[in-house]
Each structure stands twice: as structure tokens, then as C-alpha cells.
Amino acid sequence: MTFRLLLGSEARMGGSTATPxxxxxxxxxGLSFTRSRATADGGRSEREVLRDVSFSVGESEVFGVIGPSxxxxxxxxxxxxxxxxxxxxxxxLDGQDVAGxxxxxxxxxxxxxxQTPALFRGTVGTNVGYALELDGxxxxxxxxxxxxxxxxxxxxxxxxxxxxxxLSQGEQQRVAFARALAAEPEVxxxxxxxxxxxxxxxxxxxxxxxxxxxxxxxxIVFVTHLLDQARQICDRALVLIGGxxxxxxxxxxxxxxxACEATRLFIEGRLDPHGLVGNAAPDGPDAGGxxx
Amino acid sequence: xxxxxELTWLDVTISLSLVGVLLVVALVQRLGIARGVFFGxxxxxxxxxxxxxxxxxxxxxxxxYWILLMLAVMLVVAARTAAxxxxxxxxxxxxxxxxxxxxxxxxxMATVIAFVVRIRxxxxxxxxxxxxxxxxxxxxxxxxxxxxxxxxxxxxxxxRVEAALALGATSSQASSRPFREAMRAGLIPTMxxxxxxxxxxxxxxxxxxxxxxxLSVQAVRYQIVVMYMIASGAAIGSxxxxxxxxxxxxxxxxxxxxxxx
Ligand SMILES: Nc1ncnc2c1ncn2[C@@H]1O[C@H](COP(=O)(O)OP(=O)(O)OP(=O)(O)O)[C@@H](O)[C@H]1O
Ligand SMILES: [Mg+2]
Numbered sequence: 001m002t003f004r005l006l007l008g009s010e011a012r013m014g015g016s017t018a019t020p021x022x023x024x025x026x027x028x029x030g031l032s033f034t035r036s037r038a039t040a041d042g043g044r045s046e047r048e049v050l051r052d053v054s055f056s057v058g059e060s061e062v063f064g065v066i067g068p069s070x071x072x073x074x075x076x077x078x079x080x081x082x083x084x085x086x087x088x089x090x091x092x093l094d095g096q097d098v099a100g101x102x103x104x105x106x107x108x109x110x111x112x113x114x115q116t117p118a119l120f121r122g123t124v125g126t127n128v129g130y131a132l133e134l135d136g137x138x139x140x141x142x143x144x145x146x147x148x149x150x151x152x153x154x155x156x157x158x159x160x161x162x163x164x165x166x167l168s169q170g171e172q173q174r175v176a177f178a179r180a181l182a183a184e185p186e187v188x189x190x191x192x193x194x195x196x197x198x199x200x201x202x203x204x205x206x207x208x209x210x211x212x213x214x215x216x217x218x219x220i221v222f223v224t225h226l227l228d229q230a231r232q233i234c235d236r237a238l239v240l241i242g243g244x245x246x247x248x249x250x251x252x253x254x255x256x257x258x259a260c261e262a263t264r265l266f267i268e269g270r271l272d273p274h275g276l277v278g279n280a281a282p283d284g285p286d287a288g289g290x291x292x
Numbered sequence: 293x294x295x296x297x298e299l300t301w302l303d304v305t306i307s308l309s310l311v312g313v314l315l316v317v318a319l320v321q322r323l324g325i326a327r328g329v330f331f332g333x334x335x336x337x338x339x340x341x342x343x344x345x346x347x348x349x350x351x352x353x354x355x356x357y358w359i360l361l362m363l364a365v366m367l368v369v370a371a372r373t374a375a376x377x378x379x380x381x382x383x384x385x386x387x388x389x390x391x392x393x394x395x396x397x398x399x400x401m402a403t404v405i406a407f408v409v410r411i412r413x414x415x416x417x418x419x420x421x422x423x424x425x426x427x428x429x430x431x432x433x434x435x436x437x438x439x440x441x442x443x444x445x446x447x448x449x450x451x452r453v454e455a456a457l458a459l460g461a462t463s464s465q466a467s468s469r470p471f472r473e474a475m476r477a478g479l480i481p482t483m484x485x486x487x488x489x490x491x492x493x494x495x496x497x498x499x500x501x502x503x504x505x506x507l508s509v510q511a512v513r514y515q516i517v518v519m520y521m522i523a524s525g526a527a528i529g530s531x532x533x534x535x536x537x538x539x540x541x542x543x544x545x546x547x548x549x550x551x552x553x
Contacts, residue, residue, distance in 0.1 A: 037551050038381045081458050083547055103545045108460035118451035131459045176455075183459055 024056035031089035064237030111185030117176040131182035153178035170201035374436035396431035396529030434526035438478030445470035463542035478530035
């Protein structure tokens with residue numbers, strides 16, 4: 001386990017640390033999202049979940065999105081993957097606005113791993129094979145390529161035939177990784193991939209992410225509310241609080257001397273639960289502990 | 293008429309006591325459906341009385357536009373009933389149900405009129421009204437089951453559906469499993485009916501003739517045709533309903549409209 005942790009921090013140091021120069025892999029400009037819902041009485045209620053969020057992610061970078069629960073982190077990833085359409089602003093992939101792209105193509109280029117694995121019924125092979133099938137890989141090549149993806153995700157080939165829903169949470173999350181990798185995405189969006197895992201399984205996943213970035217060169221957007229995780233693998237990060245991007249910066253710097261008051265309170269664990277900048281919490285700040 | 297056991301209005305009134313049992317159970321057990329039972333009792337009586345006169349009127353007139361109007365009314369009532377069983381906030385549920393039921397009924401009836409019974413004129417009410425009624429009623433059930441099941445499957449499998457979308461699947465690919473489950477749910481009652489018809493429940497068409505003491509091989513033949521008709525109506529209705537639901541639950545850009553779940 002220690003060596004895996006080491007691999008994690010090594011990956012961070014190995015990654016690119018500079019801000020993206022020239023064209024960004026992913027450039028987000030003034031992104032906003034308003035959730036509108038039909039109400040019981042036939043009307044509509046609207047709520048702004050993201051407001052004017054901008055950031056850019058460099059090629060092969062591990063970019064963190066950190067913020068308290070309810071800040072809009074999942075919402076942001078859903079917009080990047082095209083599961084929801086932004087109400088304003090733009091997202092560009094390699095300088096090209098995604099609004100004009102074929103959605104299925106965009107999603108194969110920008111993959112996503114959800115907070116919970118959401119595996120399909122069937123075997124691990126069914127799951128990974130599904131992504132390969134969508135990519136047009138002929139049936140006879142799927143097992144070979146799928147097993148390579150499993151190994152990338154830290155699972156032995158014997159898992160191919162196992163029932164996906166009988167696996168442990170950590171194993172399921174790895175299958176979800178393998179499934180996302182099978183599409184050979186250029187960008188991988190990870191939504192708190194360790195939130196359902198115990199600390200040991202969590203740190204193995206974090207190490208895995210660092211390794212993937214290093215070996216495959218895939219650009220990673222890593223959502224977490226755990227500062228330690230962000231410290232371990234992220235090159236840079238965006239702090240998202242109450243639907244607004246309050247600060248973007250390189251990792252040790254962002255944590256060591258935050259420019260923004262909200263960031264400082266969040267890092268010190270003193271941000272009030274509603275994501276608003278509030279007074280100091282009654283109990284002392286908990287080093288590295290975000291919100292609950 | 294020999295062997296015909298006549299019912300008087302007094303006999304019908306006595307049979308009211310059977311519903312009385314239901315009413316008492318509903319009240320004692322506080323099921324909260326006593327009102328419904330009461331009105332259901334009255335509606336059964338009123339609707340069948342009225343429809344008896346309406347049918348007699350239609351049969352005497354035998355004008356195609358009156359027949360079509362009658363069929364339209366049947367369709368609207370069926371669409372409303374099917375839509376009411378779907379407890380979502382999605383607009384246009386009744387249209388969906390109506391289009392699906394109409395598709396199943398029209399295709400089936402047209403085929404039967406043109407190739408099976410070959411009646412002249414095509415709107416002969418004695419044939420068209422009862423056959424349409426049976427097809428519409430059965431298709432209504434298939435459509436209601438299909439739409440409610442589709443929505444609940446997508447809702448329960450939302451994580452998987454969106455995981456498939458996130459991998460680059462189209463909305464048809466991502467919802468293929470809910471689609472199949474919904475159609476299966478819509479068609480199983482009809483499948484079961486085909487299996488057990490005559491063994492457990494005698495179909496209405498034959499029962500009527502048995503009681504009236506005039507059961508004929510004609511009634512049996514008609515019943516077989518009716519069974520095949522309801523199968524075709526249910527299949528077409530269920531398929532159209534599932535296709536329409538899929539269009540409504542997803543956007544053109546392959547996004548799940550979760551506000552309708
Ligand atoms: N389906 C939904 N319907 C209504 N509101 C929603 C829905 N999903 C999210 N929200 C709201 O949008 C806001 C942002 O939610 P989001 O899931 O993006 O937060 P998050 O930062 O990912 O939180 P967490 O760390 O708890 O996962 C929250 O206030 C949440 O209540
Ligand atoms: Mg989230």
C-alpha cells in the first residue's frame with residue numbers, strides 16, 4: 001500500500017505543472033447552468049446551479065475540481081460530458097466548441113466515471129465489451145482489448161468472466177474505469193471515484209488515476225472534496241463554491257496561500273455547510289478535512 | 293326461446309347486493325375507496341344502459357359518420373384511461389396513448405375488415421363496433437403497461453442509462469433494456485390470454501351466446517379471430533407507445549430528460 005501511495009505522489013510530480021500554454025485541451029468560458037423543474041401545480045421552478053464558471057485544462061494534465069457538497073461539481077462534469085446542456089457559456093475541446101459536435105463522438109472523446117459505478121447487469125466482460133462495441137471494435141477482438149483495459153485499471157484477466165454486480169465497491173469502481181478507458185478517451189472526467197470506498201481502496205484508486213495519466217497521457221478532470229487527494233495527484237485545481245469558480249491555481253500554491261477568502265475557509269474546514277462564506281466554525285479547523 | 297333464462301329488472305336489483313359486499317368491506321376496512329365503489333356501481337349501470345340504446349340507434353341508422361364518431365369516442369376514453377395510469381408530469385401523455393392505441397386498433401381492424409370478415413359496407417356496425425371495442429380495450433391495457441413500465445425502468449436504471457450515454461451510446465442504445473422490458477410488460481397479459489383462453493375464462497363473445505342458448509361454431513370462429521386481433525393490436529400499440537416514450541424521455545442530443553421521470 002505504501003508503494004502505491006508513493007506512486008501517486010510520484011505521478012503528481014511527473015505530470016505537467018505549468019499552466020496550459022497555447023491551446024488548452026479543455027477550455028470552459030462563463031459556463032452557467034439553470035436547473036428547471038416542472039412543479040406539482042403545473043408551473044416551473046428554476047434554480048441556478050452554476051454561475052459563470054471559467055477554467056482551462058492543459059493537455060495531459062490532472063486537473064482537480066474541489067469544493068463542498070452541493071457546490072455543483074457533479075453538475076459541471078455532466079455538462080462537460082454532454083449529459084446536460086449549459087444554459088450559458090461555452091466548452092471547447094482542442095479549441096473546438098462542443099456545441100457543434102456530434103454528441104456521441106464528444107462523449108467518446110470525453111469519458112466519465114460516476115460517483116457510483118453504475119455497472120450493467122452481466123459480466124465484467126459485458127460492461128467493458130459494451131464500450132468496445134460502441135467504438136465499433138469487432139466481436140473477436142473485444143476480449144483481448146477489454147482485458148488490456150482491465151489490467152490498466154488494476155484488475156487481473158480472470159475478472160473478465162465474473163459477475164459485475166457481485167464485485168466489491170472498489171472492484172466495481174475499477175471496472176467502471178476499465179469501461180471508460182475502453183473507449184480510449186482523450187479526457188477522463190472522474191466524479192469523486194473514491195467516495196464509496198474505504199481509505200485503502202480509495203488510495204489505490206488515486207494511485208491508479210495518477211498512473212493512468214502518466215502512462216496513457218490521458219487528460220484528467222478529478223472531482224473531489226478531499227484536499228489530501230487533490231494534493232496527491234492534481235497539478236492544478238479549480239475551487240468551486242456555491243456554483244461559482246472562486247479560484248483556479250497550481251496545487252501546492254492554491255492550498256498554501258489561497259488568494260480568496262472562501263478558498264481559505266474551505267481549506268481550513270470552516271466554510272459553512274451551505275457553501276456560503278460564513279463565520280468561523282465553533283470547533284477548530286480540521287487539517288485537510290473538507291466538508292462532511 | 294327455449295333454454296333462454298330471462299333476467300327481470302328485479303333480478304338485476306338483487307345482484308346489487310353483490311356490490312354491497314364490496315361497499316361494506318371498503319367501509320369497514322377503511323380502504324378509502326367507498327366513494328369509488330359507489331360511483332362505479334352507478335356508472336356500470338348507467339353506461340351499459342346508455343350504450344345499449346346508443347348501439348341500437350347506431351345499428352338502425354347505419355351511417356358511416358356516426359360509427360366513426362362512436363369509435364373516436366371509444367378511442368378518447370381509452371387514451372384518457374391509459375394516460376391517467378401514468379403518474380408523471382410529462383405533457384402530452386394522452387396524445388401518446390391515443391396515437392399508440394389508434395395505431396394498434398386501426399391497423400388491426402383494417403386488416404380484419406379487408407381480408408378476414410370482408411363485410412360490405414365496411415362500417416357494418418354489428419361487426420365493427422364490438423370488434424373495435426375489444427381491440428381498443430385490450431390495446432389500451434398494453435399501452436398503459438408499456439408506458440408506465442418504460443418510465444419506471446428508465447427511472448430505476450437511470451444510473452446505467454446515463455452510464456451508457458456517457459460512453460457514447462445513442463439514446464436508443466442506452467435505453468434498449470428498458471424498451472424491451474416495457475414491451476414485454478405490455479404484452480405479457482395478452483400472451484397469457486392466448487394461452488389460457490377457454491380453459492379458465494370463457495371469452496365474452498362465446499359466453500353471451502352460451503347463455504342465450506345459441507352457441508354456434510360461428511361464435512367459436514369469431515372468438516379465435518378476436519384473440520388474434522387483440523394480439524396484433526397489443527403488439528402494435530405497445531411498440532408505438534415505446535417508440536413515442538423514448539422520443540419524449542430523451543433529447544435529440546441523447547440526453548435523458550430527468551424532469552419527466
Ligand atoms: N436532479 C436534481 N434535481 C434538482 N436539483 C439538483 C439535482 N441534482 C443536483 N441538484 C442540485 O444542484 C446543486 C449542485 O449539485 P451537484 O450534485 O452538482 O453538487 P456536488 O458538488 O457534486 O455535490 P457532492 O459533493 O455532494 O456530490 C445542489 O444544490 C443540488 O441540490
Ligand atoms: Mg457530486
